[in-house]
Amino acid sequence: MRNSSILSAAAVWVATLSLAGAAVAQTPALNPEDAQRARAQQQRQRTQPGNDAPVWRDVRYGEPKVSAVRGRETDVLIQSEGQTWRAARVPMATTGGFVFALALLGILGFYLWRGPIELTEPPTGRRIERFTRAQRIMHWTLAIAFTTLGVTGLIITFGKNVLLPVFGYSVFSVVAMAAKILHNFVGPVFVVLLPIMIVMFLKSNLFKSYDWPWIKRFGGMMDRTGRSEVPSGKANAGQKILFWLMLVAVGITAAITGLILDFPNFDQTRQTMQIANGIHMVAGIGGVILLAFHIYLGTVGMRGAYDAMRHGYVDESWAKQHHRIWYEDVMSGKASHGDRPVKVVEPGRGAA
Amino acid sequence: MMRRILTSLLIASTGAGLLGLAGCGEREQTAHYEDGRYRGKPDTPPYMAAPFGGDVMKYENAMRTRAQNQNEYNRID
Amino acid sequence: MARMKFICDAERCIECNSCVVACKQEHNIPWGVNRRRVVTLNDGVPGERSISAACMHCSDAPCMAVCPVDCFYKTADGVVLHDKDLCIGCGYCFYACPFGAPQFPQDGAFGLRGKMDKCTFCAGGPEPDGSEAEFQKYGRNRLAEGKLPACAEMCSTKALLGGDGDVLADIYRQRAMARGKGSEVWGWATAYGRPEGKPSAPRPQDKPGPKAPANGNGGKS
Numbered sequence: 283m284r285n286s287s288i289l290s291a292a293a294v295w296v297a298t299l300s301l302a303g304a305a306v307a308q309t310p311a312l313n314p315e316d317a318q319r320a321r322a323q324q325q326r327q328r329t330q331p332g333n334d335a336p337v338w339r340d341v342r343y344g345e346p347k348v349s350a351v352r353g354r355e356t357d358v359l360i361q362s363e364g365q366t367w368r369a370a371r372v373p374m375a376t377t378g379g380f381v382f383a384l385a386l387l388g389i390l391g392f393y394l395w396r397g398p399i400e401l402t403e404p405p406t407g408r409r410i411e412r413f414t415r416a417q418r419i420m421h422w423t424l425a426i427a428f429t430t431l432g433v434t435g436l437i438i439t440f441g442k443n444v445l446l447p448v449f450g451y452s453v454f455s456v457v458a459m460a461a462k463i464l465h466n467f468v469g470p471v472f473v474v475l476l477p478i479m480i481v482m483f484l485k486s487n488l489f490k491s492y493d494w495p496w497i498k499r500f501g502g503m504m505d506r507t508g509r510s511e512v513p514s515g516k517a518n519a520g521q522k523i524l525f526w527l528m529l530v531a532v533g534i535t536a537a538i539t540g541l542i543l544d545f546p547n548f549d550q551t552r553q554t555m556q557i558a559n560g561i562h563m564v565a566g567i568g569g570v571i572l573l574a575f576h577i578y579l580g581t582v583g584m585r586g587a588y589d590a591m592r593h594g595y596v597d598e599s600w601a602k603q604h605h606r607i608w609y610e611d612v613m614s615g616k617a618s619h620g621d622r623p624v625k626v627v628e629p630g631r632g633a634a
Numbered sequence: 635m636m637r638r639i640l641t642s643l644l645i646a647s648t649g650a651g652l653l654g655l656a657g658c659g660e661r662e663q664t665a666h667y668e669d670g671r672y673r674g675k676p677d678t679p680p681y682m683a684a685p686f687g688g689d690v691m692k693y694e695n696a697m698r699t700r701a702q703n704q705n706e707y708n709r710i711d
Numbered sequence: 712m713a714r715m716k717f718i719c720d721a722e723r724c725i726e727c728n729s730c731v732v733a734c735k736q737e738h739n740i741p742w743g744v745n746r747r748r749v750v751t752l753n754d755g756v757p758g759e760r761s762i763s764a765a766c767m768h769c770s771d772a773p774c775m776a777v778c779p780v781d782c783f784y785k786t787a788d789g790v791v792l793h794d795k796d797l798c799i800g801c802g803y804c805f806y807a808c809p810f811g812a813p814q815f816p817q818d819g820a821f822g823l824r825g826k827m828d829k830c831t832f833c834a835g836g837p838e839p840d841g842s843e844a845e846f847q848k849y850g851r852n853r854l855a856e857g858k859l860p861a862c863a864e865m866c867s868t869k870a871l872l873g874g875d876g877d878v879l880a881d882i883y884r885q886r887a888m889a890r891g892k893g894s895e896v897w898g899w900a901t902a903y904g905r906p907e908g909k910p911s912a913p914r915p916q917d918k919p920g921p922k923a924p925a926n927g928n929g930g931k932s
Binding site: 334350359368455458552 | 776779798
């Protein structure tokens with residue numbers, strides 16, 4: 283008899299404990315602000331039953347609440363930032379597009395007015411090693427990645443206005459789909475290559491005292507005779523600026539924001555992605571503009587520049603004309619490629 | 635000769651860029667639609683389906699009746 | 712012509728999540744995608760309110776505006792639909808939408824987005840109404856069967872209403888009058904507060920064909 287009453291008391295006790303435990307576990311952990319808003323609603327209900335004004339205010343805060351449905355921000359009722367993002371995209375894309383088109387026009391105008399920068403002295407036939415094989419492989423790998431990203435990015439951003447009316451919906455959708463997939467998969471490759479490229483070309487792109495006169499006179503590029511070129515090291519000030527803008531500033535910005543957008547599986551919020559998208563667009567348009575300048579001067583804009591990156595060697599007179607200080611360093615043996623001297627191939631002999 | 639080819643190439647590419655300039659004015663950010671038609675591939679309006687056979691009034695009435703079914707005050711009376 | 716809208720009555724929603732289940736079951740929606748969801752405020756304390764949220768089929772729909780391939784369209788009933796054949800899964804509509812309606816099946820590597828999926832107001836997609844292809848991509852087309860969205864029609868407390876905005880407003884007004892309070896309508900200012908875009912110059916693709924008369928009243932005019 284006594285045993286059974288002890289047992290039943292214990293059973294009641296255990297049941298009470300577990301119920302209390304369950305109740306504690308069920309009680310939602312309202313944060314102080316949420317608790318404040320809940321109290322506001324409770325008070326309002328007492329004075330004016332059916333008046334939900336505090337709740338409606340709460341809805342517009344856009345803060346996470348509670349939802350049984352799991353997923354990305356399913357507990358947020360209304361997010362207002364999307365409208366801001368949508369509105370901000372218009373002026374950004376419009377301005378960016380115009381600046382890009384003007385840059386292309388500027389390049390064409392410069393070419394028609396100035397023509398390619400020719401050699402002023404006849405080539406001597408003596409060839410100087412400008413880029414090592416590793417540097418060239420690196421450059422072209424990154425160049426292909428960068429160009430792919432630039433073109434696909436332009437398709438995604440401006441294709442709706444430029445290509446869609448031409449191609450029609452079905453064809454443009456295929457193009458845009460290909461662009462998106464290429465962009466998303468080449469992006470991480472670019473992110474891996476970028477730091478290697480920056481480290482590889484960092485040394486020759488540090489600013490030196492002789493860069494200032496070059497900047498002040500724009501390297502003598504405006505002189506159509508080409509005879510007043512300002513002496514420069516292995517890279518001139520313009521190339522250095524390009525390096526710091528295109529690879530360091532644009533490249534790193536686009537890489538970071540791109541990673542945020544490319545991997546949506548880390549539960550980053552929509553607002554994070556909106557901001558990243560805006561920055562990515564500005565950086566991207568800046569990148570393609572710089573890319574256009576770089577491609578122009580590396581190919582049709584300057585005689586001999588393409589061969590330097592294609593084969594790795596430049597003619598002696600080219601080096602003398604465009605990179606006087608570097609040329610003198612090579613001749614005096616001061617310039618080097620890492621731990622070995624710069625190769626100089628005498629006329630009539632094949633490249634090493 | 636080389637130079638002429640390059641010039642024409644450059645002009646062509648800039649022409650393409652200029653074409654792109656035409657698209658720079660981001661299109662109006664408002665929805666534009668016309669009667670459920672799209673891309674020359676019609677999304678047949680619901681009133682074209684079997685129960686209505688193109689009778690838009692019949693469809694509208696069905697929708698209204700159906701919507702009123704959600705009004706429980708109709709059932710109380 | 713009707714203008715399809717949703718109303719969710721916060722005074723009545725009991726967070727049973729039946730609308731979520733009904734939607735999933737009606738359209739055979741895959742795991743991980745939820746076209747509708749219920750959000751609770753002040754959960755577990757007095758003053759608790761729940762609201763069922765999905766695509767509101769906005770007048771000036773942000774998703775339509777930002778889509779880079781222009782895959783959205785609006786039916787004559789004002790329902791915002793999209794063409795999954797065109798969608799490239801960029802996620803822009805997801806960034807822009809105030810209601811978090813666009814969903815992406817993310818079963819690819821690194822959360823790669825598949826084709827967007829969202830509430831269709833049970834109106835299917837561009838495929839022929841009631842066809843198997845339409846069901847596979849967009850779910851059932853209830854409007855073509857003369858029915859309203861499944862979530863609203865089966866709501867046990869009639870908190871969620873779906874249908875022509877004017878009819879719903881009448882029902883809701885009657886209800887608010889009867890109980891004296893609680894006339895606020897969730898999300899309408901955000902969804903329908905901005906005017907529908909005036910059609911700009913029609914593009915060739917938009918020209919009405921023989922099947923759908925442009926005057927929108929079944930060619931009876």
